[in-house]
Amino acid sequence: MFKTKTLLQGFAKEFLCVKRKSSSSAVSGPVPLDPKNFKLQRALLVSKLSRYEFEQLRHPHLNPEQLEAKLRDRGTDFDALIFLHNLHKDFERTIVRSFQDVGCEVKLANRVEFRSSLSKDIMHWADVIVPIGGDGTFLLAAGRASPLFAQSQQKTPIVGFNSDPKRSEGRLMLPKHYSENPADAVAKIKSGDFQWMNRSRIRTTLLGNNGKIPESTDLYRHCVSKMEQEKTEPQFLSKEMSRKYKAKMKRILPYLALNEVFIGESLSARVSHLQLVVNHQHIVNKTKSSGLCVSTGTGSTSWHTSINRISRKHMEDLFQVLPDTAKKALRGISIEELVNIYNQNLLFPPDDPRISYSIREQICVGVWPSPKDFESRGFVKNLFVKSRCIDANLVIDGSISYPFNDGAKALLEIHPEDALLAISLD
Numbered sequence: 001m002f003k004t005k006t007l008l009q010g011f012a013k014e015f016l017c018v019k020r021k022s023s024s025s026a027v028s029g030p031v032p033l034d035p036k037n038f039k040l041q042r043a044l045l046v047s048k049l050s051r052y053e054f055e056q057l058r059h060p061h062l063n064p065e066q067l068e069a070k071l072r073d074r075g076t077d078f079d080a081l082i083f084l085h086n087l088h089k090d091f092e093r094t095i096v097r098s099f100q101d102v103g104c105e106v107k108l109a110n111r112v113e114f115r116s117s118l119s120k121d122i123m124h125w126a127d128v129i130v131p132i133g134g135d136g137t138f139l140l141a142a143g144r145a146s147p148l149f150a151q152s153q154q155k156t157p158i159v160g161f162n163s164d165p166k167r168s169e170g171r172l173m174l175p176k177h178y179s180e181n182p183a184d185a186v187a188k189i190k191s192g193d194f195q196w197m198n199r200s201r202i203r204t205t206l207l208g209n210n211g212k213i214p215e216s217t218d219l220y221r222h223c224v225s226k227m228e229q230e231k232t233e234p235q236f237l238s239k240e241m242s243r244k245y246k247a248k249m250k251r252i253l254p255y256l257a258l259n260e261v262f263i264g265e266s267l268s269a270r271v272s273h274l275q276l277v278v279n280h281q282h283i284v285n286k287t288k289s290s291g292l293c294v295s296t297g298t299g300s301t302s303w304h305t306s307i308n309r310i311s312r313k314h315m316e317d318l319f320q321v322l323p324d325t326a327k328k329a330l331r332g333i334s335i336e337e338l339v340n341i342y343n344q345n346l347l348f349p350p351d352d353p354r355i356s357y358s359i360r361e362q363i364c365v366g367v368w369p370s371p372k373d374f375e376s377r378g379f380v381k382n383l384f385v386k387s388r389c390i391d392a393n394l395v396i397d398g399s400i401s402y403p404f405n406d407g408a409k410a411l412l413e414i415h416p417e418d419a420l421l422a423i424s425l426d
Contacts, residue, residue, distance in 0.1 A: 026198075026351040032155065032421055036192035043099045044126035046141045047092055047110045048133025048163060052085040084164070091163040091179070092132050098186040099130075123156060128189070128423070131160040131173075135302075138172040139397045142201075142258045142420050157196070159189065159423035171301050172258075175426055188425055198419040199298045199350040201256035204396065207237065207247035207409040216255075217401045244280070245384060247409060255396045256418050259299030262395045263385055263404055264291025264360075271363070273388035278380050286370040290360035294383060294412050297352040307358045308377060309343045312336070353414055354379045382413035 032038075059067055071078050092108070099106050107122060123129075123144055131141040138160045145158040162170035165179045178185040188194055212234075234251045242248055264272040274292055276285045295304035315335050319327070330338070348356065362369060362376040369376075387408040394404040404410070 026349065026353060032157070032196050034192075035194050035196065038127075038157075038189075038192055040102070040104055040127050040190050042105045042107075042125055042127045044122055044129050045092070045095060045099070045106060045108045046129060046131045046137060047108060048088055048131075048137045049110060050085040050088050052081050053110070055081075084167075088133065088163045091161075095130065095132050095161055095182055095186075098183045101183065102186055102190045104186075104190070126156055129156055129158045131158070133160075133163050134168040134170050135172045136399075138170075139258055139399065142172075142199075143255055143397075145420060155421040157421045157423050159185075161185070172298070178425065185425055189423060193425075195424045197350065197422040197424040199258060199422055200296045200352060200355075200414045201258050201418045201420055202261050202294060202296060202355060202412050203256060203415055203418050204253045204261060204394070205250050205411040205413075206253065206402075207241075207245055207250050207411060209248045210234075212251070214403045218399065245277075245409060245411075250411075253396070253402070255400050256420075257294075257299075257396045258296065258420055259302055259397050260293050260295040260304065261412055262291060262293050262303070262398070263387070263392065263410070264289075265389050265392045267391065270390065272392060275386040275388065276357070276374075277384035278378070279382060280384070283371070285374040286368070287359055287374065287376075288363040288368050289376075292385065293358045293360065295356050295358065296414070297348045297350040300347045300356065304356060304358055305343060305346045307360055308346050310339060312339055315339050315342070348379075351419070353416070354381060355383065355412060355414055356380075357383055382411060385410050385412065 055067060055071060059070065062070060068078055071081065096106050096108065107125070109122065129141050129145045131137040138158070141158055141160070145156050160170070160173040161182055162168055162173040162176060162179045165176035170176070173179075174185055234249045236242075237245075237247055237250050241250075263274065268290065271288045272291045273288050274286075276287065276292075277283070278285070293303055293307055295302075312335055315338050319330075319335065319338075322330075348354075356379050357377065359376040387404050388406055390405065392404045392408075393401045394408075394410060395401045
């Protein structure tokens, strides 16, 4: 639980800076074409995997009637399942027609096909990648839209449509009014009436003595191809890095995190024991917590905010312990406004070249953390993490998981060339 004193200190720091400005050294990456010169001729549409389709994959031996009977028997609201499935498919067909109506050739790939090694050929074919669904589908497509080390080639831009804006926030997708009129959005893209947006992504490098990458697990239960596992080659560390982190080799994971990298014990009730080095400093920060979340500006609207947000109850408690002079200065501002100001100030720009680490429920008792003044949240250029965990994982965008147990080491950082190239209409 939060301590009132800790909350008061955090509130004072955050409230003094209501609006966080974008860094002047924002990530840019390779300079894309002028939007007016962008030629939209081929669109790769990436379809959401509906819950009904997921159940079909789980039970491939059942025909539709048998599957319905099984789902109803276990208590699933089958009618709602089918309704949402058909809702998405109808929207999907609308998006296909919208691109075809402007003379665009369209290919449609579902989540399973997009995970396969065949998607590499489709990537070279497409002028734009269009995820249709929610943020999960966007994150899947983002991993392919601008691949690792893409500075040597023209990036394939990405633009997403929210297929169910009434039930999904879809912050990575186009604004919800374009879900009601997708043809308008497609026409703007075709005419070059849009802006480019670069979204920073986190590069994860594993450090060790053999250069091997442990086998990854797709948390959506679809296999990751062997080809993807072998994309990056092991490299020798510089003498300085080798001496500093006691490792000989490094290997870059083939996945870039658009939202966040999470490191922690698989069993949430177990304490995560980690050692952190910030910005290659000489201080090793030892911490025990419920896990570590390292976020980009894009991810600051998601888990980052959920971890660090302040509630109305916390704000009321803080207000009660403020001195009278502070209460007078805040007179006329409601508790709700203070809560909104604080929580909005947690967000930072998608192209920010920094990453923000957040330690969930850091233990602050006795010798923990060490040193005692180690903050549970902060902006950094890079972050080194060493595991002292028993059964932990390093998870990229809530999808791809790697074992990260005692002795495992990782370096998290942002490189301009790794930025995701996205299309923005607002």
